[in-house]
Amino acid sequence: MTNLLWLQAGSCGGCTMSVLDHGARGWVRELQNFGINLLWHPSLSEESGEEAIAILDDVAAGRTPLDFLCIEGSILRGPNGTGLYNRLAGTGRTMLSWVRELAPLADHCIAVGTCAAYGGVHAAQPDPAEASGLQYEGSILGGVLGPDFRARSGLPVINVAGCAPHPGWIMETLAALQMGDFDESDLDRLGRPKFFAKTLAHHGCERNEYYEFKASAEKLSDLGCLMEHLGCKATQAVGDCNQRSWNGGGSCTHGGFSCVACTSPAFEQTEDFLKTPKVGGIPVGLPLDMPKAWFVALAALSKSATPDRVRQNATSDRVVRDPRRGGHDE
Amino acid sequence: MTRVIAGPFNRVEGDLEVALDIQDGVIARAEVTTTLYRGFEQLLSGRPGLDALVIAPRICGICSVSQSIAAAAALRNLAGGLAAPNGYVAANIAHAAENIADHLTHFYLFFMPDFARAEYARRSWFEQAATRFKAVSGSGSAAFLPRRRRLLEVMGIIAGKWPHSLAFQPGGTTRAIDVGERVQLAAILGELQVFLEETVFGVSLDEILAMETPAELSSYAERARGDFPFFLTIAADLGLESMGRGPGPLLSFGAYHDANGSFFERGVASAGGALAPLDVAAISEDATCAWFAPTSADPALAETLPEAEKENAYSWAKAPRLSGRPAEVGAAARLAVSGHPLVAALIAEGGATSVRTRIVARLLEAAILVHASQGWCRQLRLKEEFCAHFALPDDAAAAGLVEAARGALGHWVGLSEGRISHYQIIAPTTWNFSPRDAAGVPGPLESALSGLDTGGLGAKSAALQHVIRSFDPCMVCTAH
Numbered sequence: 001m002t003n004l005l006w007l008q009a010g011s012c013g014g015c016t017m018s019v020l021d022h023g024a025r026g027w028v029r030e031l032q033n034f035g036i037n038l039l040w041h042p043s044l045s046e047e048s049g050e051e052a053i054a055i056l057d058d059v060a061a062g063r064t065p066l067d068f069l070c071i072e073g074s075i076l077r078g079p080n081g082t083g084l085y086n087r088l089a090g091t092g093r094t095m096l097s098w099v100r101e102l103a104p105l106a107d108h109c110i111a112v113g114t115c116a117a118y119g120g121v122h123a124a125q126p127d128p129a130e131a132s133g134l135q136y137e138g139s140i141l142g143g144v145l146g147p148d149f150r151a152r153s154g155l156p157v158i159n160v161a162g163c164a165p166h167p168g169w170i171m172e173t174l175a176a177l178q179m180g181d182f183d184e185s186d187l188d189r190l191g192r193p194k195f196f197a198k199t200l201a202h203h204g205c206e207r208n209e210y211y212e213f214k215a216s217a218e219k220l221s222d223l224g225c226l227m228e229h230l231g232c233k234a235t236q237a238v239g240d241c242n243q244r245s246w247n248g249g250g251s252c253t254h255g256g257f258s259c260v261a262c263t264s265p266a267f268e269q270t271e272d273f274l275k276t277p278k279v280g281g282i283p284v285g286l287p288l289d290m291p292k293a294w295f296v297a298l299a300a301l302s303k304s305a306t307p308d309r310v311r312q313n314a315t316s317d318r319v320v321r322d323p324r325r326g327g328h329d330e
Numbered sequence: 331m332t333r334v335i336a337g338p339f340n341r342v343e344g345d346l347e348v349a350l351d352i353q354d355g356v357i358a359r360a361e362v363t364t365t366l367y368r369g370f371e372q373l374l375s376g377r378p379g380l381d382a383l384v385i386a387p388r389i390c391g392i393c394s395v396s397q398s399i400a401a402a403a404a405l406r407n408l409a410g411g412l413a414a415p416n417g418y419v420a421a422n423i424a425h426a427a428e429n430i431a432d433h434l435t436h437f438y439l440f441f442m443p444d445f446a447r448a449e450y451a452r453r454s455w456f457e458q459a460a461t462r463f464k465a466v467s468g469s470g471s472a473a474f475l476p477r478r479r480r481l482l483e484v485m486g487i488i489a490g491k492w493p494h495s496l497a498f499q500p501g502g503t504t505r506a507i508d509v510g511e512r513v514q515l516a517a518i519l520g521e522l523q524v525f526l527e528e529t530v531f532g533v534s535l536d537e538i539l540a541m542e543t544p545a546e547l548s549s550y551a552e553r554a555r556g557d558f559p560f561f562l563t564i565a566a567d568l569g570l571e572s573m574g575r576g577p578g579p580l581l582s583f584g585a586y587h588d589a590n591g592s593f594f595e596r597g598v599a600s601a602g603g604a605l606a607p608l609d610v611a612a613i614s615e616d617a618t619c620a621w622f623a624p625t626s627a628d629p630a631l632a633e634t635l636p637e638a639e640k641e642n643a644y645s646w647a648k649a650p651r652l653s654g655r656p657a658e659v660g661a662a663a664r665l666a667v668s669g670h671p672l673v674a675a676l677i678a679e680g681g682a683t684s685v686r687t688r689i690v691a692r693l694l695e696a697a698i699l700v701h702a703s704q705g706w707c708r709q710l711r712l713k714e715e716f717c718a719h720f721a722l723p724d725d726a727a728a729a730g731l732v733e734a735a736r737g738a739l740g741h742w743v744g745l746s747e748g749r750i751s752h753y754q755i756i757a758p759t760t761w762n763f764s765p766r767d768a769a770g771v772p773g774p775l776e777s778a779l780s781g782l783d784t785g786g787l788g789a790k791s792a793a794l795q796h797v798i799r800s801f802d803p804c805m806v807c808t809a810h
Contacts (some may be wrong), residue, residue: 006374008344008345010368011344011391011805011806012388012389012390012392012394012493013343013344013390013391013392013804013806014388014391014392014394014493014494014549015391016391017391017392017493018391018492018493020435020475020478020714021478021482022479023475024476025475025476026471026472026474026475026476027468027475028467029472040340040464041340042338042340042341043340043341043343043439044340044341044439044465044466045341045465045466046446046447046464046465047338047340047468047676048337048338048339048340048341048795049336049337049338049339049789049790049792050789051790052340053338070394074366076366076368078369079636079638082638084638085364085366085367085369085636085638085646086345086365086367087345087347087366088338088345088365089338089339089345089346089347089363089365090336090338090339090347091337091338091339092335120370121385121388122369122373122449124373124385125373125376126372126373126376127366127373128368128369128372128373129369130652131368131593132627153384155723163388163494164391164493164494165412166500174749186505189810190784195379202443209501215658216766218579219717219719220499220501220504220507220717220792221502221503221504221505221715221717222659237359241491245494246485246486246487246490246491246492247482247483247484247485247486247491248479248480248482248483248486248487249483249491250485250487250489250490250491251490251491252490252491252495252496253490254486254505255488255490255495255496255497255504255505256488256490256497256503256504256506256717257495257497258496258497258503258506260384260496262494265517268385271377271378271381272378272380272381273383273384274380274496281684306778317506317715317716317717318506318508325681325710
């Protein structure tokens with residue numbers, strides 16, 4: 001049996017809440033399906049206090065083999081590098097020191113969520129807690145484990161980014177590792193598993209027609225594309241959010257609000273999340289999936305060809321003209 | 331007298347440590363420590379006002395909708411605006427879904443597993459408790475988690491995703507629900523009702539909603555078969571009605587708001603049942619025993635600046651006070667303040683809240699909310715807007731006072747030149763797990779633990795676990 005130890009550092013608990021949504025009979029049984037034993041998880045396990053500390057001590061001393069170490073939450077180094085803002089209760093020790101001790105003992109070290117991957121929301125300026133990811137600080141390789149860190153398997157920290165990550169991203173990463181189906185080429189340049197990071201959040205967005213015609217929403221709750229005015233970064237952020245869907249059929253853009261690029265390092269440093277910064281009327285952040293010049297040219301062309309139907313629907317909160325005969329009045 | 335540092339307490343949200351002075355097996359003094367500080371109030375300051383809707387919910391992935399609607403309410407109050415009527419209703423349905431999920435997650439995953447501990451192996455109900463509620467392996471979590479997953483599909487429809495959604499805005503919600511989606515919401519709630527009736531309560535929701543007296547509760551516990559009546563059987567055997575007594579008073583900010591008020595009322599209840607209006611100006615926070623620099627006690631003025639080396643401090647939580655006294659918050663407080671006859675009677679009977687009252691109130695509330703959500707679903711006017719639009723003022727101050735599953739949640743916000751000049755949050759578990767104040771008055775959990783008999787097991791005693799988890803603490807909210 002493969003042992004998985006899950007620890008929460010500077011976290012909101014949301015990654016755990018997300019993954020608990022996985023599995024037809026619950027996440028723990030889903031793990032068991034793949035031969036993964038949950039050694040200890042702070043939200044789920046029976047052992048408290050001394051019994052829990054004994055589990056950690058056994059791992060630290062090498063008496064219990066550690067296959068997967070999952071860390072949820074930023075590693076807090078504050079104040080002044082001491083890590084005292086985040087002690088692991090009952091142990092008298094900082095999470096910073098626990099993570100540095102345990103990570104090298106694990107076959108695989110998995111950063112669950114953007115906090116553990118890159119620092120996340122707690123690293124927003126002025127970064128009061130000195131928050132860092134395990135092997136990245138924002139997009140800079142390093143973090144608290146250092147740029148050269150490798151888990152015993154030889155892989156760097158695997159960054160299941162997202163705030164919160166989709167439950168499938170977490171579970172499928174664990175299961176793929178367990179099945180031996182995963183090597184460094186399966187990670188993108190920021191350590192994210194490519195199976196969900198190979199597409200942009202924008203791909204599959206139900207607002208695609210509005211995007212193609214540059215028919216833009218002007219205010220939240222409008223149906224149009226959220227990129228031009230409302231700060232949407234789905235064309236710049238990785239994720240299959242609009243292809244696999246969340247909570248039975250949702251996604252941020254489906255919900256009527258902009259992607260804030262929560263799978264990206266330093267997403268938290270943005271100001272005015274719901275406004276698009278522009279220069280000369282053109283958004284500063286352009287799509288990653290086509291050359292900038294093309295985008296600008298195509299946008300001008302498609303804007304001039306936008307059907308009235310699409311233009312009207314774009315600034316309404318429901319479809320006011322349906323697609324019959326291209327939306328022209330009969 | 332022996333001193334024990336107990337922790338980590340798992341099956342609570344976040345990091346919790348409790349220092350216990352134990353004399354002859356009885357807890358003489360408890361000091362509650364939250365061991366995590368992230369600094370949300372600092373990282374909210376200086377940002378454009380609306381950015382609070384992205385940052386503030388991320389305090390907590392368990393009650394992110396509650397944090398969202400507190401931030402949205404504060405911003406709405408800054409502008410003096412009103413949300414679209416549909417926006418209030420849709421937010422209430424999503425919020426109720428989060429809270430029901432929280433209550434049932436607490437029951438199945440966090441609280442009940444303690445009855446499957448070896449300490450209880452000789453009890454007549456042990457075999458059943460172990461089969462049903464053993465942590466990780468019990469059949470209860472296997473039955474519940476798929477129902478939770480289905481319930482959270484409410485979020486996919488109304489909020490896009492959960493946790494951490496931007497659907498909750500000052501003007502309402504960002505997705506207009508159509509006729510098909512209303513049907514989907516109704517179907518989810520209908521399925522949840524079946525789960526509650528068949529598995530949790532063992533009787534119809536109508537029967538649960540009609541219960542008014544402790545005698546009716548006892549008779550129900552004797553005849554019904556379900557996880558809730560099973561809990562009541564255990565509670566009676568272990569005397570949970572007198573364990574973990576809260577000091578009172580009970581506070582609620584009122585929950586499930588619309589333009590005219592709230593579904594659960596705002597106010598204060600004494601343990602004896604006397605109700606009084608809430609004086610918001612009487613809320614203060616004392617930082618004496620917290621690792622924070624001295625600051626104003628008024629949440630509309632206070633700062634939260636860490637001071638890790640502070641002498642005599644023992645927690646990253648400040649001590650909230652109402653008219654200078656601690657107050658207990660949560661489902662029991664909410665229902666007592668709203669005049670729920672059964673909850674009020676249970677509290678009056680014991681002269682205080684207890685482990686049993688807190689659990690009973692949570693499950694009663696789940697039943698009430700399923701019923702209410704079904705009504706809210708029908709209330710949506712599908713041809714009208716879900717989100718009103720208004721600008722925030724550049725300079726203003728206001729508070730957003732709502733209820734999270736675990737109790738009263740307040741965001742106090744100030745804007746200056748369009749940017750956040752001030753943000754203070756008092757979360758439910760900050761009230762319940764408050765450290766001592768300048769006068770040495772302990773917080774509600776500290777009081778509830780004082781005098782608890784650990785049977786010589788000290789920190790390993792199941793009773794200690796019951797009392798702590800009966801509050802359903804969320805430590806990540808507490809110090810934020």
